[in-house]
Amino acid sequence: MVRLITHNLLACHAKGCTTNNFPLAFRDVQLENREAEYNPEFLKGFMPKIEWNALVSTARELGDVSLPAECPEPGTETDEFLHALHHVLMEIHVEEGSMVCPNCQHVYRISNGIPNMLLAEHEIK
Amino acid sequence: MSRPEFQAPPEIYYGDTEAKKYTHNTRNQAIQAEMTDRALELLNLPEGQPALLLDIGCGSGLSGEILDEEGYTWVGLDIAPSMLEVALEREVEGDLFLHDIGQGLGFRPGSFDGAISISVLQWLCNADTTSPTSSPPARLTRFFTSLHAALTRSARAVFQFYPQSDDQVTLITSIAMRCGFEGGLVVDYPNSQKAKKFFLCLFAGGGESSGGARRKVEIPK
């Protein structure tokens, strides 16, 4: 159950990996769409936390092109936009595959919807 | 009987059988629910505002189910795969991660509006001490530093836990303060050996950003 809402917050936490460690790149993913309750207030509250370029490019990699390249200014979000954002953040689930750090190439495997974030001894800060 | 954290690491102690037993025990469910409610109360989130929360040591999702009911969006971390399997079976709403919090968290700054943790902190102090990276102070420091960064400025983190000694409380609290938190210990039912509950309440803001005013910890019930 990795959704893009959490993927957009995740950065690599391996030792010495402090720059270019976001966003983790999806590889060989299996996706599942699951309907979630639409909550526009939550979405608006969450929007300032989003790294927009990362979200748009990751969504496109996963086959969803519904988001605009520029994030709308606060207060100008249309219903159509919020529904698209809702779907991208909350309803696309990555069930299998992996996430790879663009900097140190650490591979975080996703199995049964759960990413394995455990580091080996030499990777711990 | 000796405490579970003295018997084996959590991912071993909570194997398939223990994870199911723990989750389906109605007394455990009731206690977990009560502690989660109290942790949420101490979290003191703004009324009626949606929030993204972190459930540290989410286990099989007993606390997560309450976060779902309360309408919060959450992310759960746990080191025991068997517990996470049970959480999947129970179809909780939160995203689940297999994670050792003693290795530090990997979230961007300001990601979460609050964090709760039920019956987990004491496990962090029982690491094997054969390597310097796994000493309890090293694990606590990595955990609190990365948690502090992952929270928004006004966020709190509330940990219900079972301290093994006063020394352990001091160790945990002093490291949390060094990592930038303010706050302290709340003890519910302090006069009852059986019902006594410890909650470590941490505030991420503090210092300059809170206008220099030190907020007080709630007095015990």
Ligand SMILES: [Zn+2]
């Ligand atoms: Zn990395």
